[in-house]
Amino acid sequence: MLGDSQNLKLYQEVLLKINDIIEEDKLTIGDRLPSERELAERLNVGRSSVREALRALELLGLISTRRGEGTYIEDHNSHRLVEIISFYVLRNEKAKKDLLELRKIIEIDLVRLAAERITKEYIQELEEILKRSEEKVKSGEIPLNEDYLFHKTIALASDNKLLYKIWNMAIEYGKTILEGSLERNGRPEVSISEHKKIIRALKDKNVKEAEQQMRAHLAKSEFYA
Amino acid sequence: MLGDSQNLKLYQEVLLKINDIIEEDKLTIGDRLPSERELAERLNVGRSSVREALRALELLGLISTRRGEGTYIEDHNSHRLVEIISFYVLRNEKAKKDLLELRKIIEIDLVRLAAERITKEYIQELEEILKRSEEKVKSGEIPLNEDYLFHKTIALASDNKLLYKIWNMAIEYGKTILEGSLERNGRPEVSISEHKKIIRALKDKNVKEAEQQMRAHLAKSEFYA
DNA sequence: ATAATAGGGGTGGTCAGACCACTTTTAATT
DNA sequence: AATTAAAAGTGGTCTGACCACCCCTATTAT
Structure with a gap:
């Protein structure tokens, strides 16, 4: 997959691993990802590292997270976060x-x-x-x-x-x-x-x-x- | 600015605040952002919240962070992280x-x-x-x-x-x-x-x-x- | 028996603190 | 003055604590 993975930060590796999980578990739009704690355990990393990865995905609208419920796969939706990004871009x-x-x-x-x-x-x-x-x-x-x-x-x-x-x-x-x-x-x-x-x-x-x-x-x- | 800011997660607010800092301090491409610890203090939030915000910006190529040096504003550059995102999109x-x-x-x-x-x-x-x-x-x-x-x-x-x-x-x-x-x-x-x-x-x-x-x-x- | 309420467990959200790896700056030595 | 070492500062990662909210189950009331 990635040619040279030596210099990836952990959250980047977590992103790749989450992608693997999505593929392996055959998760699709609307499905719920494993909990942060489960992901941390499963991937053998700290929960913070999981959260950092998820924040990145969330800003892209690829997932949404809801307190008390979990983290869901989104169809790369547009949402209010795009507005935040636009300040940086424009x-x-x-x-x-x-x-x-x-x-x-x-x-x-x-x-x-x-x-x-x-x-x-x-x-x-x-x-x-x-x-x-x-x-x-x-x-x-x-x-x-x-x-x-x-x-x-x-x-x-x-x-x-x-x-x-x-x-x-x-x-x-x-x-x-x-x-x-x-x-x-x-x-x-x-x-x-x-x-x-x-x-x-x-x-x-x-x-x-x-x-x-x-x-x-x-x-x-x-x-x- | 944002119409309805009641439901923003902290990292989202941090993103907006960082944008303000960039504007106020007149930072441009290549300039260094304040350190995570300074941002956390300045914005009165935990360092984790700052980091979550920064990870999101980093995945978009809007900043780059380097251990021991700091966090720099980028010109929305293309970089290896795009490859990671592509697995999610494609x-x-x-x-x-x-x-x-x-x-x-x-x-x-x-x-x-x-x-x-x-x-x-x-x-x-x-x-x-x-x-x-x-x-x-x-x-x-x-x-x-x-x-x-x-x-x-x-x-x-x-x-x-x-x-x-x-x-x-x-x-x-x-x-x-x-x-x-x-x-x-x-x-x-x-x-x-x-x-x-x-x-x-x-x-x-x-x-x-x-x-x-x-x-x-x-x-x-x-x-x- | 059914409906409503309470409690428990689980989820994400945030913070603090610890410690490590690396870089830059400062101080000490040559 | 140049070199080396130490200190300070930066990001990177982990752990643990505690809170707000949600969902499910069990208990109570009707």
């Missing part, structure tokens, strides 16, 4: 700029893949989201959540979990630099019309058109400026 | 497939940006790498390192550090599933010719052409199958 203006750009690029990548792969179910979902958006606009509200869900559904429809997670990370990081400005500068009716065009292209499995419409949509978005 | 065949696909997509994104932004210096560098590749092929060697450097230089020329880091992560993760097969299936001379075309397009700042040539290059690569 320390200067260039990094923030890179993030906004990345987000835009990933949205295009996602919509291209979605156009190839989208299922009836996701199409239906997009249409429901669209409908709810329209209703919100009619009653004078801004469909922020629907806007987010629209993009999220496309990301999921791409059927590339890694890319989805990167998009999700970009969204979460973005929250720390765009405080309060989830608010769109474009007019909601315009966004809805653009969403319609994107859905049309996805239905038609038209990669080029989907890309084009998404580009147009994003270009009008001061969000991504 | 647990099934779909994840591996997603990774390979992601890598391909990112390479395209990078070359597009590079075509817009590349500097004379990077062009020169690419040309030198190309030359070294040619020399290696002439002497019967396979220019694996030059191949890697070629792609890395393009990634850097994109001038989007986040995207570069994602690419780098994809490379590192990829090492664990393509053991030994950094070896290319394509013939080296063909790759070199393709590299030439890509460099041509980059020099011309021709985004479409750069993309097209990179797609062609990647399509011929069983590496990304």
Whole structure:
């Protein structure tokens, strides 16, 4: 496995051993890991070393630990901890700029893949989201959540979990630099019309058109400026 | 900052506090953080809590700690720890497939940006790498390192550090599933010719052409199958 | 017999202290 | 002044204590 393991700190070795345990015990998402005390005994290390390893995994969203219950394997979930990390990553203006750009690029990548792969179910979902958006606009509200869900559904429809997670990370990081400005500068009716065009292209499995419409949509978005 | 901080574990609060210290003390990449003992005292927590926070940052490559010396701020560097994480992330065949696909997509994104932004210096560098590749092929060697450097230089020329880091992560993760097969299936001379075309397009700042040539290059690569 | 409550055991969360390996700084010796 | 040794400081790991919370079992009340 690892080529050169001589210089690994103990918590790093524990990480590898925990991975082995997951494989050996055939644990999957949602399953509970052995307790800290059991892991310490099993791996012949101190409990602190186990905890250090687990903290590292926890920050990555790969596990979650609950007092009184135990430690559970997660599907690399996004969670509030991403926000903490973002302070470390986004320390200067260039990094923030890179993030906004990345987000835009990933949205295009996602919509291209979605156009190839989208299922009836996701199409239906997009249409429901669209409908709810329209209703919100009619009653004078801004469909922020629907806007987010629209993009999220496309990301999921791409059927590339890694890319989805990167998009999700970009969204979460973005929250720390765009405080309060989830608010769109474009007019909601315009966004809805653009969403319609994107859905049309996805239905038609038209990669080029989907890309084009998404580009147009994003270009009008001061969000991504 | 954080909206709702009531439910944060101590190590999470420590992470935030360390971030504050970095900002207040105006620490930058390469600077040394206060010692664990000082942090523990300064933040009024146990040293274990400090260590748990630091382990989490370390796994992300945001810091490095050295026995006898201290803890240093890193530029979110790639390092051996990425390999450990990859075992957790790449647990099934779909994840591996997603990774390979992601890598391909990112390479395209990078070359597009590079075509817009590349500097004379990077062009020169690419040309030198190309030359070294040619020399290696002439002497019967396979220019694996030059191949890697070629792609890395393009990634850097994109001038989007986040995207570069994602690419780098994809490379590192990829090492664990393509053991030994950094070896290319394509013939080296063909790759070199393709590299030439890509460099041509980059020099011309021709985004479409750069993309097209990179797609062609990647399509011929069983590496990304 | 069923429902509610209490207690016990187990889990994670945090702290303090001890001691070790290594590095850097200071002091002593040449 | 240069070299060596000792002291101080740093991270690395372990142990043990105790707390907050959760789940399960046993007991009590209805």
